[in-house]
Amino acid sequence: MEKIIQVDQLRKEFKSFSSRSGLKGAFRDLFTRNYKVIPAVKDISFDINKGEMVGYIGENGAGKSTSIKMLTGILTPTSGIVTVNGMDPHKEREKFVKSIGVVFGQRSQLWWDIAVQESFRLLKKVYKVPDDVYKKHMNHVIESLDIAPLLDKPVRKLSLGQRMRCELAAALLHNPSLLFLDEPTIGLDVLVKLKIRNFLKEINEKYQTTVLLTTHDLTDIEALCERVIMLDEGQIIYDGKLSKLKSNWGEGKQIEFQFADVEISRMKLNPLLTELEAEWTRGDRQNVWVANVLNDEHVISEVIGRVVAAHKITDIKIHEISTEEIIRNIYEEGAINA
Incomplete structure (x- = not known):
C-alpha cells in the first residue's frame, strides 16, 4: 500500500534555561547560563498508509503536538527522518502545504472580520484552485457540513460549532490527500460532533483522504479510527488496532450498584470481594459504587449475589469497560507491549 507518512527515529529536543538560586546565582547568570536539554519526542517510528484514519493519542505533555508540528513542517526535527506525501515537510514547505489540510481546535485559518465565503475565496487563490474544481468540490462540502446559511456572516459572529464546521471546510477547500485534525470537536455539542464525524467518514470513503486525528475525546477515536498510536513521555507505547487494544485491556466488566444507604463506604464493601479478582471504584x-470484575459469568454472578445479600440495592447496571477507562488504566500502569 502507498505510504502517506513515513517516520523513522524522529527526535526533537529543546534547550531549557536553568537559573541559579540567590543573588550571586542571578549575577552569574548574566554572564554564563546553564542549559539543560529536554527531549520532547524520543526516536519514534511509524508509517501511515493512504486512506487510513488514525487516532494519535496521549496525555498532555506526551509529545503529540510536537510530533504533529514536525509532520506539518512547523518544527525541524533534532534528528531522524520524516517524509509526508513524498516530501520533507520542513525543506519543501511551500509545495508541501498545498498537499495537506490542517484544523487546530484552538486556532483559526479564517479571517475574523470578513464573511466566511470571502475567506474561502482568498484561500482558493492561495491554493490556486481552478474555478470549476472549486465550485464542484465546495458545493458538496458546504452541503454536507450544512454551512450555506453561514457563508455571508463574519467569522466573529459564529458560534464555536459553526466556526469549527467552517474551519473544516476551509481545510478541505483544495481537497488535500492528508488531513491533520488537532482537537477538532473540542467544546462542541453532540449534534455538531456527529455531523463532523459523518462528514469525515464520507470524504475518507469518497476521496481516500488520510486522516491523523489528535483528540482527548475518545468517542471521536471510536467513531472514526480503526488504528491508534499512543504516546507517553515522547515514546510510542502502542501502535495497532483499537479493537486489539480493547480486547487485550478491556476484558473486564463494570457492575454499577446504587445503594439505598448513602453512607456506604469502601470499608463495608471490600470484604464482599474477598477471593475474587475485583475491586471497587467510587461512582x-x-x-x-462500581465493582470492576473479570468478564466471567461465575465472578459476575458471585459479586451481584454477595452485594444484594448484604445491602439494600436500588439499581444495578452492567457495563463494558470503556475505551477511556482502558486508556486511563494503561497510563496508570506504565507502558504496554504493542
Whole structure:
C-alpha cells in the first residue's frame, strides 16, 4: 500500500534555561547560563498508509503536538527522518502545504472580520484552485457540513460549532490527500460532533483522504479510527488496532450498584470481594459504587449475589469497560507491549 507518512527515529529536543538560586546565582547568570536539554519526542517510528484514519493519542505533555508540528513542517526535527506525501515537510514547505489540510481546535485559518465565503475565496487563490474544481468540490462540502446559511456572516459572529464546521471546510477547500485534525470537536455539542464525524467518514470513503486525528475525546477515536498510536513521555507505547487494544485491556466488566444507604463506604464493601479478582471504584454519586470484575459469568454472578445479600440495592447496571477507562488504566500502569 502507498505510504502517506513515513517516520523513522524522529527526535526533537529543546534547550531549557536553568537559573541559579540567590543573588550571586542571578549575577552569574548574566554572564554564563546553564542549559539543560529536554527531549520532547524520543526516536519514534511509524508509517501511515493512504486512506487510513488514525487516532494519535496521549496525555498532555506526551509529545503529540510536537510530533504533529514536525509532520506539518512547523518544527525541524533534532534528528531522524520524516517524509509526508513524498516530501520533507520542513525543506519543501511551500509545495508541501498545498498537499495537506490542517484544523487546530484552538486556532483559526479564517479571517475574523470578513464573511466566511470571502475567506474561502482568498484561500482558493492561495491554493490556486481552478474555478470549476472549486465550485464542484465546495458545493458538496458546504452541503454536507450544512454551512450555506453561514457563508455571508463574519467569522466573529459564529458560534464555536459553526466556526469549527467552517474551519473544516476551509481545510478541505483544495481537497488535500492528508488531513491533520488537532482537537477538532473540542467544546462542541453532540449534534455538531456527529455531523463532523459523518462528514469525515464520507470524504475518507469518497476521496481516500488520510486522516491523523489528535483528540482527548475518545468517542471521536471510536467513531472514526480503526488504528491508534499512543504516546507517553515522547515514546510510542502502542501502535495497532483499537479493537486489539480493547480486547487485550478491556476484558473486564463494570457492575454499577446504587445503594439505598448513602453512607456506604469502601470499608463495608471490600470484604464482599474477598477471593475474587475485583475491586471497587467510587461512582458519580455518593451512594454509587462500581465493582470492576473479570468478564466471567461465575465472578459476575458471585459479586451481584454477595452485594444484594448484604445491602439494600436500588439499581444495578452492567457495563463494558470503556475505551477511556482502558486508556486511563494503561497510563496508570506504565507502558504496554504493542
